[in-house]
Amino acid sequence: MRKEIVIDADGLHYTPLNKKIRSAVQDGVSQIRIDNVLGQRFIADGLKGEVTITVNGIPGGDLGMFMSGPTVEVFGNCDHAPGNTMDAGEIIIHGSSGDATAHSMRGGMVMVRDDIGYRGGIHMKEYGEHRPVLVVGGNARAFLGEYMAGGLVIILGLQEKRVLPDRGIGSGIHGGEIFIRGDVPERLLGVGAKKAEATEEDKARIIPFIRQYAERFSVDPSRLIEDGYTRITPASGRPFANKYTWE
Amino acid sequence: MSLGSVPMKFKVRIDTDECMLCERCIENCPYGTYRLEGEKIHIDSRRCVACHRCVAMCPRDAITIEEKPIDYRSHPVWSREAREAIYNQARTGKIVLAGMGNAQDLPSIFDRLLLDACQVTNPSIDPLREPMELRTYLGKKPRKLDLHRNDKGDVLLKTTLAPNLRINTPIMIGHMSYGAISLNAQLSMARAVADQGTFMGTGEGGLHPSLRQYQDNMIVQVASGRFGVDIDYLERGAAIEIKIGQGAKPGIGGHLPGEKVGPDVSQTRMIPERSDAISPAPHHDIYSIEDLKQLVHSLKEATEWKKPIFVKIAAVHNVAAIASGIARSSADAVVIDGFRGGTGAAPRVFRDHVGIPIEAAIAAVDQKLRSQGIRNEISIIASGGIRDAADVTKAIALGADAIYIGTAALIAMGCRVCGTCYRGQCPWGIATQIPGLTKRLNPDVEWQHVANLFKGWTLEISELMGAAGINSIESLRGNRDRLRAYLLDEAMMNVLDVKPVGA
Numbered sequence: 001m002r003k004e005i006v007i008d009a010d011g012l013h014y015t016p017l018n019k020k021i022r023s024a025v026q027d028g029v030s031q032i033r034i035d036n037v038l039g040q041r042f043i044a045d046g047l048k049g050e051v052t053i054t055v056n057g058i059p060g061g062d063l064g065m066f067m068s069g070p071t072v073e074v075f076g077n078c079d080h081a082p083g084n085t086m087d088a089g090e091i092i093i094h095g096s097s098g099d100a101t102a103h104s105m106r107g108g109m110v111m112v113r114d115d116i117g118y119r120g121g122i123h124m125k126e127y128g129e130h131r132p133v134l135v136v137g138g139n140a141r142a143f144l145g146e147y148m149a150g151g152l153v154i155i156l157g158l159q160e161k162r163v164l165p166d167r168g169i170g171s172g173i174h175g176g177e178i179f180i181r182g183d184v185p186e187r188l189l190g191v192g193a194k195k196a197e198a199t200e201e202d203k204a205r206i207i208p209f210i211r212q213y214a215e216r217f218s219v220d221p222s223r224l225i226e227d228g229y230t231r232i233t234p235a236s237g238r239p240f241a242n243k244y245t246w247e
Numbered sequence: 248m249s250l251g252s253v254p255m256k257f258k259v260r261i262d263t264d265e266c267m268l269c270e271r272c273i274e275n276c277p278y279g280t281y282r283l284e285g286e287k288i289h290i291d292s293r294r295c296v297a298c299h300r301c302v303a304m305c306p307r308d309a310i311t312i313e314e315k316p317i318d319y320r321s322h323p324v325w326s327r328e329a330r331e332a333i334y335n336q337a338r339t340g341k342i343v344l345a346g347m348g349n350a351q352d353l354p355s356i357f358d359r360l361l362l363d364a365c366q367v368t369n370p371s372i373d374p375l376r377e378p379m380e381l382r383t384y385l386g387k388k389p390r391k392l393d394l395h396r397n398d399k400g401d402v403l404l405k406t407t408l409a410p411n412l413r414i415n416t417p418i419m420i421g422h423m424s425y426g427a428i429s430l431n432a433q434l435s436m437a438r439a440v441a442d443q444g445t446f447m448g449t450g451e452g453g454l455h456p457s458l459r460q461y462q463d464n465m466i467v468q469v470a471s472g473r474f475g476v477d478i479d480y481l482e483r484g485a486a487i488e489i490k491i492g493q494g495a496k497p498g499i500g501g502h503l504p505g506e507k508v509g510p511d512v513s514q515t516r517m518i519p520e521r522s523d524a525i526s527p528a529p530h531h532d533i534y535s536i537e538d539l540k541q542l543v544h545s546l547k548e549a550t551e552w553k554k555p556i557f558v559k560i561a562a563v564h565n566v567a568a569i570a571s572g573i574a575r576s577s578a579d580a581v582v583i584d585g586f587r588g589g590t591g592a593a594p595r596v597f598r599d600h601v602g603i604p605i606e607a608a609i610a611a612v613d614q615k616l617r618s619q620g621i622r623n624e625i626s627i628i629a630s631g632g633i634r635d636a637a638d639v640t641k642a643i644a645l646g647a648d649a650i651y652i653g654t655a656a657l658i659a660m661g662c663r664v665c666g667t668c669y670r671g672q673c674p675w676g677i678a679t680q681i682p683g684l685t686k687r688l689n690p691d692v693e694w695q696h697v698a699n700l701f702k703g704w705t706l707e708i709s710e711l712m713g714a715a716g717i718n719s720i721e722s723l724r725g726n727r728d729r730l731r732a733y734l735l736d737e738a739m740m741n742v743l744d745v746k747p748v749g750a
Binding site for chain 2: 014015018022041042045046048061062065066067068080081084085087100103104106119122123125126127128130146147149150172174175237238239240241242243244245246247
């Protein structure tokens with residue numbers, strides 16, 4: 001049986017808010033709805049367990065930081081770094097999110113309907129069965145996937161007027177892969193990144209996520225699946241290997 | 248231009264009258280300096296790094312190692328190091344990496360500060376007879392205490408106290424990660440700090456399962472690579488340290504080469520085997536002092552405000568203003584790492600030329616926090632080249648609450664400061680992950696050596712305090728009247744707020 005509670009976050013500081021969430025999860029609640037969220041940071045920070053949290057409003061920074069397991073669905077925009085150093089679980093954002101979205105994320109998925117800010121997916125990394133995924137329906141700004149060490153970033157670029165991600169894509173990347181719909185000019189790649197047209201085999205890896213996105217946000221997936229993608233990967237697994245000499 | 252090889256760094260000789268061809272030197276040298284040729288041990292001196300493993304293991308004291316056996320034509324400007332760096336870079340065109348801490352021959356400020364002792368007018372205290380209070384609490388102290396008296400007449404505390412770390416001696420061990428050093432080295436130090444009632448740092452390498460038995464004495468680290476960081480790791484630590492910078496290489500990131508990432512290191516760092524572990528220069532979620540506050544709060548929130556949060560920075564020019572910002576970020580302690588701080592590897596130009604001495608940094612930070620009335624908000628932990636109990640005592644008199652040692656703890660386990668950590672073949676089993684070498688370091692023996700170092704220094708600090716007529720470390724902290732400067736210039740004395748000798 002599913003237990004559900006509703007928390008009114010109006011005027012509530014994030015610490016008592018998180019306390020309520022934690023104690024509800026401890027009591028076995030599997031559905032939490034938080035209404036009137038307005039700028040509370042750190043929602044579900046370090047939260048473990050099997051729970052689905054619906055956030056109605058605009059959460060502050062570091063939503064789901066260090067989170068390990070829960071699903072958070074936000075009906076609104078997010079401030080910076082949702083999914084920061086997250087381990088497992090899902091964050092679904094019905095809107096846009098700020099800088100450093102999915103920063104240092106190690107597992108789980110962050111799915112953003114619209115755009116993300118600068119440094120999206122920066123230093124994402126994978127380990128064992130943990131493989132983080134960042135899916136962005138709109139666009140991303142500069143330094144996307146910088147220092148990326150693992151995981152998967154997908155930029156669908158769904159705006160009416162297609163804008164490419166900004167410069168410095170994948171600078172210092174040494175693991176993982178970035179997919180961007182359409183072509184990406186060489187000049188936008190950061191040092192250490194290389195690009196190629198995604199093969200059918202490559203695309204087979206991202207199509208399940210495209211379908212998830214399309215289903216979640218009621219978009220027709222056919223065009224997104226048919227279109228070509230640019231795959232950006234490390235030019236070398238050792239971007240700094242040739243920079244140093246020993247005394 | 249033709250570049251020949253540079254002169255050898257060390258010349259190794261074996262006294263054949265003493266040598267009994269036991270071959271221990273051959274077995275012990277991972278660099279291949281020795282090999283048996285017929286009835287004679289052949290020596291390739293160019294392979295020697297002066298780690299002294301062979302010297303320590305030779306049963307006949309037959310080995311001598313001479314440093315720099317061939318002189319360059321002496322010149323005051325063109326030192327050997329300057330010339331050899333140029334030869335190296337002319338060949339490679341790369342950044343020169345070097346091991347250990349700052350190798351410049353700069354004067355030590357600690358050595359030019361002298362401690363006080365009582366004579367006649369004020370009796371010294373005998374630590375044998377009187378208790379000496381060295382216990383220190385690290386973390387926020389309340390500005391004032393709210394008390395109230397209940398019906399029974401008991402006085403109760405109304406103020407909520409922030410979590411503090413209790414240390415029995417003001418000495419802790421700083422952050423050296425599993426990966427940079429071996430698990431046996433970490434295990435030895437962890438057992439020592441647990442025994443002595445103090446703490447050590449994990450470094451940015453995660454917490455190996457076999458260290459969990461000591462987790463109540465371990466400070467976990469969150470650095471820019473976020474390696475090994477998950478909620479379980481944060482919850483295990485007694486405190487959490489955010490590493491912003493490091494004294495040996497302020498302003499730049501870190502880099503553990505893939506060769507050192509074996510199965511176990513991969514597990515604790517949570518990265519694939521053999522992949523490079525690259526820590527970027529900045530934390531990419533901290534681009535301002537407000538962002539730092541956000542990270543401090545996120546760590547506190549994730550661990551339900553139960554743990555002190557430390558922020559470690561390198562001692563740089565504006566360290567006082569930076570520390571003041573950190574004190575306002577709700578962090579509980581600031582760790583300041585001076586320019587003599589050690590490291591496995593750092594670019595030579597950074598190691599030798601970036602950052603400032605820890606002595607000046609402690610005094611400047613303590614002074615700034617006191618002048619702003621926020622010294623109670625944050626503890627000061629000083630590190631970077633602390634060599635003995637006198638350095639610890641002087642650091643505390645300049646305003647530190649406690650200190651971290653690093654290299655000193657490694658020396659207690661056998662390190663000879665050869666500075667070859669980066670080769671990953673440490674013959675003492677410290678800076679290596681090679682099983683044949685790490686097993687040379689037996690935690691059941693070495694923990695005792697580290698613990699002995701703590702005991703020895705703690706006794707010396709007690710004696711120094713007693714001699715100065717001080718019986719509590721709180722009366723020593725920031726007590727610059729117990730210091731005098733010898734051969735320091737006036738500007739430096741002003742920064743340190745210390746009078747010259749005789750004044």
